[in-house]
Amino acid sequence: MLDIISHHLSLIFGKTQKSLQRGGFFQNCSRHQFSTTKHGYSPFLLERYFDKYEFKAKYLLCSSDTQAYTMNEILKMGDKETLSLWNNLELSYTQAQGLPLLRNEIAKFYNGTSNTKTAPINENDILILAPEEGVLIGLNTISRHFSNQKQEAIVVSPSYQSLQECYQSTPNTSIKHWNVELNGNTNQWELNFQTLENQLLTNHTKLVIVNFPHNPTGYYPTLSQWYDLIKFCQMNDLYLFSDEMYWNLWDGQDTLPSASMLYDKAVTLSGLSKSYGCPGLRIGWLITRDSQLMNAFRTMKDYTTICNSAPSEILALIALRNVPTILSQRKSIIATNTQAWKQFCQKHSTVFQFIPNKGGSTCLTKLKGKAKQLGAFNFAELVVNECQVMLLPSNLFFYGNDFVRIGLGRTNFKDALHTLDQFLCKWK
Structure with missing residues (x-):
């Protein structure tokens, strides 16, 4: 881990940074040119x-x-309990898995917005962390589980670079791109679900990585397509990493239940940065019903941030109690x-x-x-x-x-x- 971080910093602050300042570094870039190397992460x-x-x-x-x-706007939303917690807050270390009250609030939020008949999410299924940390921990942990064998992930593309990079940081990994494409006749973004099984799935596929609503296009599947994807992962015993940072920003009445509510081998990433106007809190979460996977997430977090910011957790609790x-x-x-x-x-x-x-x-x-x-x-x-x-x-x-x-x-x-x-x- 230290070698990876050291190399990444050398990339950013060494010769690469000079190229960044010149601007030419960004032009004509390709997936091949910036694929992860054995030395660590690409810029x-x-x-x-x-x-x-x-x-x-x-x-x-x-x-x-x-x-x-603003912080004042969030505090004005506070109730008696959360304002008392805020006014008496000690700037000490916090619980590694996250404030129990906050995890309980997240569980209530998911259980209250889901129409599925699955068992409810509980606070032990949730790990509080920074959103980007969730990508790193989630994908790195899953890829390391299969590190002694060749493995592939299917990734909705284009995507936020870390959704590919954090997976490919492990040896013996490769990516197949499931492309969101523009239909020239309808002027709408589309995702061809038939290509999943017909073209992308192989004996080495271990994981599907999705992001809905999709950044940058704003696309998301229909409810029936979403259930088809869950079924596809179940039938092929695949992990599903679902980036749900833009969740609940739906167009009209069409909504999707969270992946972690539907499938035991699904991992949900979400947080307060995008849909809820609190990016500066750096509060997000991973949810999974897989207890062994959750324990592995918690273990890796001990080597990253260990615990969360105490003020951020209270402000996040206030925000979650005012989601509507x-x-x-x-x-x-x-x-x-x-x-x-x-x-x-x-x-x-x-x-x-x-x-x-x-x-x-x-x-x-x-x-x-x-x-x-x-x-x-x-x-x-x-x-x-x-x-x-x-x-x-x-x-x-x-x-x-x-x-x-x-x-x-x-x-x-x-x-x-x-x-x-x-x-x-x-x-x-």
């Missing part, structure tokens, strides 16, 4: 790009998190911004092709005309340098160079569009 392209511009650009028109609450209010506000912001972006794309139809998202807080927009000729990376660089509006090029997801990700969850969205509009009117 995280998206995070390095954010590091370059996130605190310099005036408008982040590509962020996947929703508008962050928080979700209503997040969905309202996203709905307003989605409509504004659709109208913006119609106005600038020579530059952008609007592709609707079904859920989540992001959408992927196709470039046209001069912007497409420039390529997503060069166009995004031009925009951020000329008008201080940050877009996210699709090559950072290893998804060609024709799309940009748009974040729909910020309250200054229309101000960002106004600034971008002024630039495009001059540029076109």
Whole structure:
């Protein structure tokens, strides 16, 4: 573990960092070029790009998190019990698995929102940790379980890079990409479920990794497709790692039950960063009914953060007790911004092709005309340098160079569009 961390830091702060600063590092990147090596983790392209511009650009028109609450706003939601806990909080170490009250609140949340007839989730099925830590611990633990044999994972792509990288950090692992694709006739994102068994499944497949609602497209499957995926994993005795960070940001009434409610070998990753407007708390969780797997997660956490931030756990508890209010506000912001972006794309139809998202807080927009000729990376660089509006090029997801990700969850969205509009009117 220390060797991996040491190498990763040397990549970031050594020669690679100089290349990052020049900007050329990001261009023409491919999955092959940045596949995990025996020495550890590859540079995280998206995070390095954010590091370059996130605190310099005036408008982040590509962020996947929703508008962050202030601490005072969260505290105003507190009840008598949580405010007492906050006011009398000692800044000491916390329980390694997470505050029992918080784990109990998470269990109640999942059990209360599920229409399934499965046994309820209990607090011992839950491990509190930082969201990114959950990816590392979850995927690394599963891959190490099969480390003495060749193994493959099927991953919904494009994806957040760590969903592939953390799995491939173990020897004898490889990835097969289950691609979300744009239907040119319907202008909708689609995922072909028939390819799972017909093309992707082999004798070496051990794991399926999904992310719904999908970042960056906003796609998610129908309820029947979701159950088909669960059945596919059950029939083939596969682990299912379900990244549910954008859970509950559904379009309309169509909702999906959490994977961990449906399947004993499923692992749910979720947290407060995306759907609930509290990314700065760094509070997330892993859920699984597999007690041996949960024990392995807890063991690995002893070598990472050990325990969570005491203030963050109390603020997270307050947020979870106010989920209906928080979700209503997040969905309202996203709905307003989605409509504004659709109208913006119609106005600038020579530059952008609007592709609707079904859920989540992001959408992927196709470039046209001069912007497409420039390529997503060069166009995004031009925009951020000329008008201080940050877009996210699709090559950072290893998804060609024709799309940009748009974040729909910020309250200054229309101000960002106004600034971008002024630039495009001059540029076109």
